[in-house]
Amino acid sequence: MKILISFFTFLAVLLCSHTGYAHALWIESSSYGTLNQSHEVKVYYGEFATNERDQVDKWYSDVKDFSLMLHAPGKEPVKLQLTNKGDHFSGSFQPTTAGTYFLSIVKAAKDLGGKTKYEFSSLVPVVVGKSATLDYKAVKSPLQIELLGAANAKKGQSVQAKITSFGKVVPQAKVSVFSATGWGKEFVADENGILTFDAIWSGPYVLEASTFAETAGEHEGKAYASAWQGSTTFITIK
Structure with a gap:
């Protein structure tokens, strides 16, 4: 089957001549954790669908200087320590209470792409113990994908997600789903920011949402005329 070109790639081709801007930043982690056991986390930059995982020293601008935050139930977020593994960063945390943990990144690249500001983000839930639904109220990013229902699903089932910005829905958001x-x-969310797709294959998926606005401002001492945001989440289909 023909591979869909990422919406990130589509935007980058239109906006600038540097293909590096097309890449996405994503967190990989098991959707479920175990109390008092180390839980591994990895962060990649590249193109998930084509298994392009860039070497860290090739990441665009200063994207590699991101902070990975852990949001534990009822606690203030803390920064996780990571190790450069060549083509990704690796880290871990040990959940000590049951509930839903969130791993999040929000990183605006220092360099502009022409006159465009680029912001990369990722958000992944980790459920520890029994939980019927995911509660995203504790996390409000500039752009995020919220999984509706369980943190994973079975092959053949429908998966739903909601696109939000600082807690408010983003209607008609464009989202690419990759296995x-x-x-x-590529999908377009409805007026409530919700998209639905069928999990055709088992294994990991990455969802990518993006927005582009002709909004002027200043970033790192440089004027920009437009702003792009790209956000991802990771899910494993059983």
Whole structure:
């Protein structure tokens, strides 16, 4: 099946001549953790669908200087310590209470792409103990993808997600869904920011949402005329 070109790539081709801007930043982690056991986390930059995982020293601008925050139930977020593994960063945390933990990144690249400001983000839930639904109220990013229902699903089931910005829905948001098989498809969320897709294959998926606005401002002492945001989440289909 023909691989869908990422919406990130589409925007980058239109906006600038540097293909590096097309890449996404994503967190990989098991959707479920175990009390008092180390839980591994990895962060990649590249193109998930085509298994392009850039070497850290090739990441665009200063994206590699991101902070990975852990939001534990009822606690203030803390920064996780990470190790450069060549083509990704690796870290871990040990959950000590049951509940839903969130791993989040929000990183605006220091350098502009022409006159465009680029902001990369990622948000992944980790459920510890029994939990029927995911509660995203504790996390409000500039752009985020919220999984509705369980943190994972079974092959053949429908998966729903909601796109929000600082807690408010983003209507008609464009979202690309990618499977590790190389399959991909672009969706448009409804007026409530919700999209639905069928989990055709088992294994990991990455969802990518993006927005682009002709909004002027200043970033790192440089004027920009437009702003792009890209956000991802990671889910494993059983």
